[in-house]
Each structure stands twice: as structure tokens, then as C-alpha cells.
Amino acid sequence: MGAAARPASVVWGMATARYDDWPRRVLAAAAPPLPDNEPALVRQLAARLRLDVADLDAADPRARALLAERWARQFRVLPLHATDDQIVLATADPLDLECERTLAFATGRAVRFAVAAPSALAEAISAAYSDGSAANPRPEPARDVQMLSIEQEVAPPVLGEDDGGSVTHLVDEILADGVAAHVSDIHIEPEEQGIAVRHRVDGVLRHVRTLPRGVARSLVSRIKIVSGLDIADRLRPQDGRARVAVNGTAVDLRVSTLPASRGEKVVIRVLDRRSALRSLDAMGFHPDEHERIETLLQCREGLILVTGPTGSGKTTTLYAALQRLQQRNVNIVTVEDPIEYRIQGIVQVQVHERAGLTFASALRSIMRQDPDVLLVGEIRDRETAEIAIQASLTGHLVLSTLHTNDAASAVTRLADFGVAPYKIATAIKGLVAQRLVRRLCACASGRGRPAGEVERRPQAAVAEPTVCPQCGGDGFHGRLAIVEVLIVGPEFERRVAAGDSAERLGEA
Missing domain, CATH: 3.30.450.90 (Beta-Lactamase)
Structure with missing residues (x-):
């Protein structure tokens, strides 16, 4: 039987038999007809994949020093040259995406392949990593x-x-x-x-x-x-x-x-x-404020807002509250952007606005998931505010944050979003405003002289920090949350429904 009568698979098998060292997927990419020698195959493959032909004799030792020997041998590659953001590697398998991803991670550079024959590449790798030029020990990292x-x-x-x-x-x-x-x-x-x-x-x-x-x-x-x-x-x-x-x-x-x-x-x-996933007891709140927060968390429905500027610890406070609520064996779902910490036993949803998953759309879907407690990372717009309030009015406990200067201003911020005052008055159960202040280091055992407003108080005493290694020399170590907790009562609810200003609400 002539070659013309043979099945295509048989002809292909005969053509690839002389290239046993090459990956099958690479030969398939080269496409028939395969040339009769490896140099021609290398050129054909490089042309089809729009890559360079590797010049193994021109490998730069400085590029070789960027890649450990075990990576070179594992993936059968040889560094040829490198820049600040790219490394060129000789390989017989330029279609190996796992190799590309791993070595980009290992070198901190984008990987570009150049095609080489397996036999010549193996000899070049052995020669490059057997002369000790790349094996000089570098200083070990300071930490693991x-x-x-x-x-x-x-x-x-x-x-x-x-x-x-x-x-x-x-x-x-x-x-x-x-x-x-x-x-x-x-x-x-x-x-x-x-x-x-x-x-x-x-x-x-x-x-x-x-x-x-x-x-x-x-x-x-x-x-x-x-x-x-x-x-x-x-x-x-x-x-x-x-x-x-x-x-x-x-x-x-x-x-x-x-x-x-x-x-x-x-x-x-x-x-x-x-440092972030603390229990409510470990937050360091004043006993009176701690008791008020515990009272708010006994609510089975309604809206609880934590307010303060960026970086004031609102998320840490909310996560501590969620861990306390977990003890009730309830279904807790959060919507966050981004999810800062993952909490075991709580369903957390990441907002992805490009994909259409906003705070509002996520909340609408979560309402069909039989939740007991909802956490909304931040109320940013009218739609999110209205859905959160509607959820709090239909038997769900909703926790969220707002960027305001004090607790009472959170009510006027919701009104600014366009939410009806009577809905706010009915839904809201409590407000927590907080700031973070620097905590004195344990070394601050001295007693300093009061100054300013404190100086006029005869019983005032001010701790004076000293310098120790723990606080880095400035006398402070860690931060403490200062909170204002407002539990909504009948008078406050009446004033909210009437649309009073934040100043008048603060007097209620």
C-alpha cells in the first residue's frame, strides 16, 4: 500500500516518530507537513507561534541568576536575558501555561518564550547550572x-x-x-x-x-x-x-x-x-456603652447604623457584633465591598458592579434567602437605603455603616438620600458613632501635668508616656474606640418622623 493510501493518522504518526522528545501538543501546533530535522522544526514552530528562535549560546548569566535551578530543571527552561519587567526563557513547550504562570510569579516578571529543541535545551540547562554561576547563595529573606x-x-x-x-x-x-x-x-x-x-x-x-x-x-x-x-x-x-x-x-x-x-x-x-476579628467583650468599650450595644443586639428586627469617618473601626465593630449574633444560631448574610475578613459560618457576598452585582441587587436576592440578620457594608445611595430599611421593617435585623460625624447625623443622611422620615423613624433602632484614639503604651506609668481644658479640673490626672521598645519610642501602642451609642426612644422617633435637624435630634 502506498503512502498516499495510508490513513492521515498513520502518516502523522510516522512523521512525529522521529520527534519523541517533543510534546505532542507542540507538534500539533506546528501542523503538517513536519520538516525532516529539528532546526527546521524549531524555525517552523517559532514562525507559527510568532516567537523567536532561542539562541542558547547567548544566554545572559544575569538572567540565569533570576531563576533557581530547580525551577529551570522542573519546567525545562533556560533564562536567556531579562529586563526590569520581562524575562525571556528558552523552552521546547511554549504552550505550557502553567510554566508561564509559575515562573512569572517566581521571578516577578512577565515571561516570554523562545523556541529551542529539547535535546539542545537539555544540554544547555545542564551546562548552565553545573558551573556554579547561578548557585551562589544569596542572603536569605529576613522573614518566612x-x-x-x-x-x-x-x-x-x-x-x-x-x-x-x-x-x-x-x-x-x-x-x-x-x-x-x-x-x-x-x-x-x-x-x-x-x-x-x-x-x-x-x-x-x-x-x-x-x-x-x-x-x-x-x-x-x-x-x-x-x-x-x-x-x-x-x-x-x-x-x-x-x-x-x-x-x-x-x-x-x-x-x-x-x-x-x-x-x-x-x-x-x-x-x-x-487584630480585626475581636469579640465584643475585647473591643475595650466603656462599660455603659458596651451595655447599650448589647441591648441593641437583642433586637430581632430594625436598623442599626455605625457611623464615623474612614478608618474609624466601623467594620471591626460590625464584625464583633456579628460574632455575638452568631451565638443565636441565626442565618447571617453580608454584602460588602470589599470583603475585608472572612468569618466562619457567615455567608459573605462581594459586590461586583461591573457584573451588575451592586449593594441593591445583592440585597434583593438575599431577601429570598431566608436571612435573619443582614449586614450592608455601606449605604451609598437611595436604592440601597430604601431596600435596607424595607428589610428592617419586614422582620430582619439590618446592620450597616454611614460616613457622618455623629450618631444623630445618620438620620439626616438617610433623609438626604430621599428616604421618607416616617420610614426612618419606624425602622431605626440604634445609632453608634465612633472614633479611634491612640492607646497609651503600658510603659506610660508616670503622671504628667494637665493642660488646656483638663487643667481647670482639679482632680484631673494625665498619664505621661515614656519610651520603650514595644511602642517604638513614642509612648503609644494600639488604638482604642471611643463610641457614642444612641438607643432610639419615643421622643427621638417622634422628632425623626417630624423631620427635625441633626442638632435637635441630638438634644432628644
Whole structure:
């Protein structure tokens, strides 16, 4: 039987038999007819995939130093050259997406493949990593930091201490130092002299270190890869999430990038469950205010609002309230943007406005899920306000937040949204306004001299902070919530229904 009469599968099998070292999917991408020798196949494959042909003799040792030997051998790749934001790897399987994703994560750079024959590539890898040029030990990272997942819950491989380049260790060190210092935010800001790293601790922004300007792009690219952002897009703001393990403790990160005149600024919000998920008893409220909050949480229906500026601890207070309500064995559903902390046993919904999932649309759907308690991350518009109030009037306990200066102003803010005053009066059960103040460190045992308004009070005593390692030298450690709790009574309800101003409501 002639070759022309053979089935296509047999002809294809004969053509690929001489290329046993090549992945089948790569040969399929090359498409018939296959050339008779490997160099021709490499050129054909590179042309079809619009890639370069790898020049294995021109591999740059500096690029090789960016990739650990075990990654090179596992994925059968050889670093050829690299820039601040890209690394070119020789490979016989340019269709391996897992390799591309993993090595982009490991190096903190975008990966571009160049095509090489398997046999020649294997020899080049052995030669490159047997001369010790890439095996010189680098300083180990200051802390044990492992990347666990990005926003889509994809779990990248755990990186060892010898993986990636120095930028990987630098990012690990920045994150580990921030978590160890109990920061709420890490700021990475491009300046004329270099890259400033600053920590926000207890509401105060402190300069920590200045990095060379040359690491800016690599540093930002690494952070973007970890948080699932587009490293090629430097002209638009981006937001992402990541989860890291620092010394065995899982910490969530919210990452925000902003194009600035000297480069991209990055702010990393550190969401440490240990400091945020507190019980109501551990919040440090004054006993009278604590008792009032407990009274409000006994309500089976109605609206409870927590007010205050951004960063005043409203979310922490609400999460503490949810944990107390969990003890009733009730169905609790939250709508948040973003979900800052995940709580076991509570259904949490992330707002996704681009997909049409807004606070209002999520609330409408949740009402068909038989909820007992609803938490609305923030009331931002009239539609959300009306649905939340309607839910509170139909047998559900609704908790939410507003940005107002005091408790009474929350009522007028709802009225500004266009909600009828009589509905507000009927629905609202209590208001909590709060601020955070810096807590004196335990070292503040001295007694200072009162000043200002306090000086006129003869019995006043003011603790004077001293310096100790725990408080970093300024005499303060942690923050304390100062709250104003307003429980709605008949007189207050009557004034709300009448549309009184915030000033008059505060007198009720």
C-alpha cells in the first residue's frame, strides 16, 4: 500500500516518530507537513507561534541568576536575558501555561518564550547550572513569607528561600516587616531620591526606609503578580488582593496601584485577622456603652447604623457584633465591598458592579434567602437605603455603616438620600458613632501635668508616656474606640418622623 493510501493518522504518526522528545501538543501546533530535522522544526514552530528562535549560546548569566535551578530543571527552561519587567526563557513547550504562570510569579516578571529543541535545551540547562554561576547563595529573606493565593483563590506553588531574584526577597521583607510592626497600610512611593517605604501604625504614617530608584519597576511588577494585577498596564489605577503567610500566620492584603509623576505608587492594606476579628467583650468599650450595644443586639428586627469617618473601626465593630449574633444560631448574610475578613459560618457576598452585582441587587436576592440578620457594608445611595430599611421593617435585623460625624447625623443622611422620615423613624433602632484614639503604651506609668481644658479640673490626672521598645519610642501602642451609642426612644422617633435637624435630634 502506498503512502498516499495510508490513513492521515498513520502518516502523522510516522512523521512525529522521529520527534519523541517533543510534546505532542507542540507538534500539533506546528501542523503538517513536519520538516525532516529539528532546526527546521524549531524555525517552523517559532514562525507559527510568532516567537523567536532561542539562541542558547547567548544566554545572559544575569538572567540565569533570576531563576533557581530547580525551577529551570522542573519546567525545562533556560533564562536567556531579562529586563526590569520581562524575562525571556528558552523552552521546547511554549504552550505550557502553567510554566508561564509559575515562573512569572517566581521571578516577578512577565515571561516570554523562545523556541529551542529539547535535546539542545537539555544540554544547555545542564551546562548552565553545573558551573556554579547561578548557585551562589544569596542572603536569605529576613522573614518566612509564603504566597498562598490571589483574589481568584488560585494557589501558586510555595516559594522557597532560594527562589526568584532579589526583588522577591525584597517584597517578602517589606511584607514581613509590615506585619511584624502591626501596620494597617504599607505605602511604597516613588520619590526623586528613591523609593520611600512608609508604614501607617495606629493612624500615624512613619517613614521606614528608602530603596534605590532602580528597583521600582521590578518591585511594583512583583507586587502586581502576587495580587493578580496586569504588570503591563502602568497608566491606570488597579486594585487586587493577595494572601500571604508570615511566620505561619495567614494575612490578607488589599493592593492598590496609582500612576504618579515619578512612577506607580502602591498602597498595601494589611488585613490581619488577629487584630480585626475581636469579640465584643475585647473591643475595650466603656462599660455603659458596651451595655447599650448589647441591648441593641437583642433586637430581632430594625436598623442599626455605625457611623464615623474612614478608618474609624466601623467594620471591626460590625464584625464583633456579628460574632455575638452568631451565638443565636441565626442565618447571617453580608454584602460588602470589599470583603475585608472572612468569618466562619457567615455567608459573605462581594459586590461586583461591573457584573451588575451592586449593594441593591445583592440585597434583593438575599431577601429570598431566608436571612435573619443582614449586614450592608455601606449605604451609598437611595436604592440601597430604601431596600435596607424595607428589610428592617419586614422582620430582619439590618446592620450597616454611614460616613457622618455623629450618631444623630445618620438620620439626616438617610433623609438626604430621599428616604421618607416616617420610614426612618419606624425602622431605626440604634445609632453608634465612633472614633479611634491612640492607646497609651503600658510603659506610660508616670503622671504628667494637665493642660488646656483638663487643667481647670482639679482632680484631673494625665498619664505621661515614656519610651520603650514595644511602642517604638513614642509612648503609644494600639488604638482604642471611643463610641457614642444612641438607643432610639419615643421622643427621638417622634422628632425623626417630624423631620427635625441633626442638632435637635441630638438634644432628644
